Amino acid sequence: MTETQIQATEVLDARGLLCPMPVVKTAKVFKTLTPGQVLKLIATDRGSVADIPAWAGSTGNELLEWHEEGDTFVFYLRKGEET
Amino acid sequence: MGDQEKLVIMVTHGPEEPELATIPFAMAGAAVASDVDVVMGFQGDGCLLVKKGVAETVTAPEFAPLGGLLESIVELGGQLLVCSPCVKSRGLSEDDLVEGTEIVAAARFVAEITSATNSLVY
Numbered sequence: 001m002t003e004t005q006i007q008a009t010e011v012l013d014a015r016g017l018l019c020p021m022p023v024v025k026t027a028k029v030f031k032t033l034t035p036g037q038v039l040k041l042i043a044t045d046r047g048s049v050a051d052i053p054a055w056a057g058s059t060g061n062e063l064l065e066w067h068e069e070g071d072t073f074v075f076y077l078r079k080g081e082e083t
Numbered sequence: 084m085g086d087q088e089k090l091v092i093m094v095t096h097g098p099e100e101p102e103l104a105t106i107p108f109a110m111a112g113a114a115v116a117s118d119v120d121v122v123m124g125f126q127g128d129g130c131l132l133v134k135k136g137v138a139e140t141v142t143a144p145e146f147a148p149l150g151g152l153l154e155s156i157v158e159l160g161g162q163l164l165v166c167s168p169c170v171k172s173r174g175l176s177e178d179d180l181v182e183g184t185e186i187v188a189a190a191r192f193v194a195e196i197t198s199a200t201n202s203l204v205y
């Protein structure tokens with residue numbers, strides 16, 4: 001699946017934020033979403049590449065896709081049913 | 084959510100050691116973001132980190148600034164417990180501490196740790 005096929009409900013610009021704030025900010029946004037809605041997260045912290053999949057796995061949310069765009073990492077996360 | 088996980092993080096280093104002071108906050112931030120119950124316990128110079136205005140002055144390279152981390156941890160439900168003798172010996176009172184900080188003694192820390200899924204000591 002490519003980014004153009006995924007429609008995000010919200011966009012979180014976490015560029016410049018350092019560990020662990022991309023995950024913290026993502027969690028805050030997810031509290032405002034309903035199950036099935038998708039967040040596009042843009043981060044520059046390389047730790048996010050490991051952190052975001054781990055966070056999604058431990059919270060019952062789904063990482064749909066991620067890729068690099070220049071100096072940024074772009075993630076698409078879908079809210080699960082029980083978070 | 085009946086089997087809610089709980090992490091106790093003990094903090095013993097103060098603002099003069101920014102990295103060791105910040106790492107427990109980074110762990111706590113990641114934990115509250117992951118729907119884990121978090122209790123932070125401050126002992127020794129760690130107490131100084133919950134003195135009003137101090138967290139905002141602490142930054143470790145490549146970590147998020149401590150002030151914002153503390154704010155987010157509290158916002159996402161993290162509890163802050165501080166050691167009573169450690170606070171008194173540093174001339175601090177409840178009014179000097181970040182809002183929501185609870186002054187406790189050893190038995191409360193023991194109760195929190197023994198009821199936790201895991202504990203970390205920094």
